[in-house]
Amino acid sequence: MTVSYPDNGPRIAVQSLSTSFLTDRGRVQSVSDVSFSIPAGSTLALVGESGSGKSVTSLSLMGLHARTSHPRVDGKAMFLRRNGERVSLLDLPARQLRSLRGNEMAMIFQEPMTSLNPLLTVGEQIAEATRLHLGHDRKQAMAHARRMLDLVEIPDAARRVQAYPHELSGGMRQRVMIALAMACTPTLLIADEPTTALDVTIQAQILALIGRLQKESGMSVLFITHNLGVVAQYASDVAVMYAGRIVETGDVRRVFASPAHPYTRALLNCLPAMAKKANVRDAYGRLRLAAIEGQVSSPFNMPPGCAFSPRCPLADGQCDASAPGLSRLADGGGQVRCFKAHGVLP
Numbered sequence: 001m002t003v004s005y006p007d008n009g010p011r012i013a014v015q016s017l018s019t020s021f022l023t024d025r026g027r028v029q030s031v032s033d034v035s036f037s038i039p040a041g042s043t044l045a046l047v048g049e050s051g052s053g054k055s056v057t058s059l060s061l062m063g064l065h066a067r068t069s070h071p072r073v074d075g076k077a078m079f080l081r082r083n084g085e086r087v088s089l090l091d092l093p094a095r096q097l098r099s100l101r102g103n104e105m106a107m108i109f110q111e112p113m114t115s116l117n118p119l120l121t122v123g124e125q126i127a128e129a130t131r132l133h134l135g136h137d138r139k140q141a142m143a144h145a146r147r148m149l150d151l152v153e154i155p156d157a158a159r160r161v162q163a164y165p166h167e168l169s170g171g172m173r174q175r176v177m178i179a180l181a182m183a184c185t186p187t188l189l190i191a192d193e194p195t196t197a198l199d200v201t202i203q204a205q206i207l208a209l210i211g212r213l214q215k216e217s218g219m220s221v222l223f224i225t226h227n228l229g230v231v232a233q234y235a236s237d238v239a240v241m242y243a244g245r246i247v248e249t250g251d252v253r254r255v256f257a258s259p260a261h262p263y264t265r266a267l268l269n270c271l272p273a274m275a276k277k278a279n280v281r282d283a284y285g286r287l288r289l290a291a292i293e294g295q296v297s298s299p300f301n302m303p304p305g306c307a308f309s310p311r312c313p314l315a316d317g318q319c320d321a322s323a324p325g326l327s328r329l330a331d332g333g334g335q336v337r338c339f340k341a342h343g344v345l346p
């Protein structure tokens, strides 16, 4: 299933993406000034605590916000199509965006049951996608569905193609979601917490599967997770989000070896491996995992300065008074949004 794609620039380039919604309490800014790009075949992990704006970012790119929340999405998101054409996702008419979704751009979510149709067999659901996007007839579509189930290593695919989602385990359902997402050989896969609901062994298998499919197909992946621990193995680059903004970007090795933002450092300190290294133990001799004290400020009550300053051990008057912009780090190491970061280029 290897496909060659035009190699002129990033698969997706997002610039100053900002999203707000209308709520009972007025318009709320959920994502502000988010920029990143993902080259062909690369994985960018978007990391941050719950509520930091990761899902809103991906749903904004896919045009999937409910109209009832009156979303306002600003900025630019250029997507490189298979045919070499570059399209502006935020300006595309709904019909054209729909024809890209599930075809050249696909998405998998945490909970497959919310995306799979309980009334159709898994084979019918995959077949429906390829009939719509690839023009398969019924027979071709069902044969393709079987091949896809094989590809995602579902045992006995010929039989399972006839199964309904509720007849499968959580791990199998997530494999079906991946098969559905991959059915039209997307060039961009957005994986939003794809393994959070699964137990650790199955998580590792699913992530390995996505990694294998990516290598074989050359697709780019936007991998959304709150768990920095899984990032090191599966992503080439990281963007850390806090309160709707990217606070640090860089390649995985640099971010893990020398995190520049105090929030990234705090996230890393929450990892078991880091706890082992620090070897801080409780009264019973158990390793003590660090936790980030305090909570993300409410979007209705954001501090005037840096959003992280109320929780930051380094914050001073400057951080409370004004919000830092993104600065480039020395050695091509990415960017950071912090007055106190070391190694920032002038």
Ligand SMILES: Nc1ncnc2c1ncn2[C@@H]1O[C@H](COP(=O)(O)OP(=O)(O)OP(=O)(O)O)[C@@H](O)[C@H]1O
Residues within 6 Å of the ligand: 021, 022, 023, 028, 030, 048, 049, 050, 051, 052, 053, 054, 055, 056, 057, 069, 226, 299
């Ligand atoms: N339709 C909406 N209307 C109003 N606010 C929204 C809407 N969707 C998301 N938000 C708010 O936007 C912020 C970012 O939410 P988002 O779901 O992107 O966070 P997240 O980082 O993906 O968190 P999680 O890991 O829990 O999914 C949150 O404060 C959330 O409550």
